[in-house]
Amino acid sequence: xxxxxxxxxxxxxxxxxxxxxxxxxxxxxxxxxxxxxxxxxxxxxxxxxxxxxxxxxxxxxxxxxxxxxxxxxxxxxxxxxxxxxxxxxxxxxxxxxxxxxxxxxxxxxxxxxxxxxxxxxxxxxxxxxxxxxxxxxxxxxxxxxxxxxxxxxxxxxxxxxxxxxxxxxxxxxxxxxxxxxxxxxxxxxxxxxxxxxxxxxxxxxxxxxxxxxxxxxxxxxxxxxxxxxxxxxxxxxxxxxxxxxxxxxxxxxxxxxxxxxxxxxxxxxxxxxxxxxxxxxxxxxxxxxxxxxxxxxxxxxxxxxxxxxxxxxxxxxxxxxxxxxxxxxxxxxxxxxxxxxxxxxxxxxxxxxxxxxxxxxxxxxxxx
Numbered sequence: 599x600x601x602x603x604x605x606x607x608x609x610x611x612x613x614x615x616x617x618x619x620x621x622x623x624x625x626x627x628x629x630x631x632x633x634x635x636x637x638x639x640x641x642x643x644x645x646x647x648x649x650x651x652x653x654x655x656x657x658x659x660x661x662x663x664x665x666x667x668x669x670x671x672x673x674x675x676x677x678x679x680x681x682x683x684x685x686x687x688x689x690x691x692x693x694x695x696x697x698x699x700x701x702x703x704x705x706x707x708x709x710x711x712x713x714x715x716x717x718x719x720x721x722x723x724x725x726x727x728x729x730x731x732x733x734x735x736x737x738x739x740x741x742x743x744x745x746x747x748x749x750x751x752x753x754x755x756x757x758x759x760x761x762x763x764x765x766x767x768x769x770x771x772x773x774x775x776x777x778x779x780x781x782x783x784x785x786x787x788x789x790x791x792x793x794x795x796x797x798x799x800x801x802x803x804x805x806x807x808x809x810x811x812x813x814x815x816x817x818x819x820x821x822x823x824x825x826x827x828x829x830x831x832x833x834x835x836x837x838x839x840x841x842x843x844x845x846x847x848x849x850x851x852x853x854x855x856x857x858x859x860x861x862x863x864x865x866x867x868x869x870x871x872x873x874x875x876x877x878x879x880x881x882x883x884x885x886x887x888x889x890x891x892x893x894x895x896x897x898x899x900x901x902x903x904x905x906x907x908x909x910x911x912x913x914x915x916x917x918x919x920x921x922x923x924x925x926x927x928x929x930x931x932x933x934x935x936x937x938x939x940x941x942x943x944x945x946x947x948x949x950x951x952x953x954x955x956x957x958x959x960x961x962x963x964x965x966x
Contacts, residue, residue, distance in 0.1 A: 640778040641786055644939035647743050647771045651933050652736050653683065659707050660685045660717070660729055667701050677726075684730035692725045702729060740771050746932045748773055754789045757924035772938070785921065791935045793890045794925040796842030798873065800835045801884040801896055807831040825892035826913040832893050834886045839876040844869025848926035850919040853911060859919035861910040863926065870906025878902040889922075 657680045664687055668675050674690035675698075689698050703719045716738065718731035744767055755763045755777065764776040775790055802819040810821050810833045818836055823829040847864040865873055876885070877899045884896045887910055894912045914922070 640776065640943055642939075642941040642943060643775040643777075643786070643790060643937060644768060645747075645773045645775065645790065645935040646938045647740060647747065647773075648934040648936055649736055649740065649771060652739055652743065653732050655933075656707065656732055656735055656739075657683075657685060660705065663705050663707055664702060664729065667705065668698060671697065671701050673698050673701075683732055684728050686722070686726060686728050689725040689727065695721065695725055695727075698727060702727065705729075707735070737770075743932050744771060744773060747935060750928050750931055751775065751790050753928035754924055757927065758789065758921075773935070785917070787937065788921055789924065791937060792925060792931075793934060794842065794928070794930040795890050796845070796926055796930070797838045797888040798840040798876070799838055799886050799888055800876075800880060801886050802833040802835050803883065805833055807833055822886070822888065822891055822893050825889060825894050830893075832886060832896060834888065834893065839885070840865065840869050840872045842926055842930055844872065845926055848923040850916070850923045851909075853909070858911065859914040859916050861914075861919055861923050861926065863908055863910060865906045865908075867906075870904075873906065873908070874902060874904040878904075 661678060661680055664685060665678055668687070668689075673694050675687050676690060678687040679685070689695050699719060699721060703717075705717060705719075707717065716731060716734035717729060720728050720730070722728045748765055748767060751773065752763075752765050755765065755775075762778055764774065766774050768774040777786065802816055804816060805814050805819075807821065807830075810819075811831070815821060815833065819833050820836055822832050822834045824832065844865050845863055846866045846869075849862050851860055851862045852858065853860050881899050881901060884898045886896050887894045894910060897911070910922075
């Protein structure tokens with residue numbers, strides 16, 4: 599017969615109560631619809647961080663770091679590539695294989711928060727090295743990406759003045775968003791799901807879009823479409839001169855000449871300096887304002903822009919200019935978000951239509 603002291607019995611009972619409480623709290627958080635939604639109606643979203651995107655970005659980073667490390671160590675290699683869930687590279691001189699393995703096992707990309715290496719660097723024979731084991735690396739990164747995404751979504755929702763929103767983590771890689779009031783689903787997806795990566799690049803005028811389509815695309819350029827119908831193609835250089843991380847403000851406004859809706863933006867000191875240098879070196883040439891790999895506009899640089907301020911024009915409506923300004927002020931999401939569940943709740947009903955198809959929501963932030 600087992601015998602427990604009074605304190606042990608009390609401790610076991612306390613632990614059991616805590617477990618039950620945590621379980622009920624988690625279940626309630628998973629299932630609940632806020633009272634404000636039941637009373638006012640609104641929208642309920644469950645978003646999921648795209649872990650495949652994180653894995654792909656890690657593979658690219660590992661590939662690039664492998665190239666850099668081997669070159670710095672003057673170790674010749676061939677066949678550097680991404681294959682399935684691993685990066686492979688073959689060392690030309692097998693006598694240097696131990697050195698190459700040691701160098702690659704010290705890659706910082708494989709470090710977790712405790713300083714331990716999760717990346718597997720293995721000798722696959724005949725000078726071939728395989729770098730794998732990304733599951734642990736991505737799992738380590740997911741919580742940070744979720745928290746960053748929550749912070750950005752909160753800023754975006756606050757920008758439109760929504761009262762009593764609920765935005766919180768759900769499970770390992772999901773985010774619960776509850777917004778009271780009537781919402782346009784397209785606008786809501788724009789605010790919560792759109793990546794918002796703004797880039798300033800130069801248009802490549804050495805070839806036409808038609809020539810690029812025929813295979814004459816320069817190696818340092820890519821073919822991008824405009825954000826608005828009829829989706830005109832542009833040859834745009836890959837080099838990013840300035841990006842949205844250097845913005846400190848973005849506000850909707852109107853062009854003084856055409857009275858069309860625009861976004862007025864302002865760079866920080868570093869961004870202003872980079873923008874001034876880029877416009878000084880490229881007077882007379884068009885540059886592309888790119889949002890999530892879509893070209894918004896291609897203004898020509900008539901003179902150096904040294905004040906750290908500018909204007910983004912396009913086929914904006916008043917609402918789309920306002921929403922884009924909100925996206926730019928809040929910053930870009932660190933990874934794409936997938937809508938796994940969407941509910942539209944009618945006032946006083948507490949339930950509504952549900953859409954759950956697991957597809958990536960495109961969230962058109964720029965609409966005509």
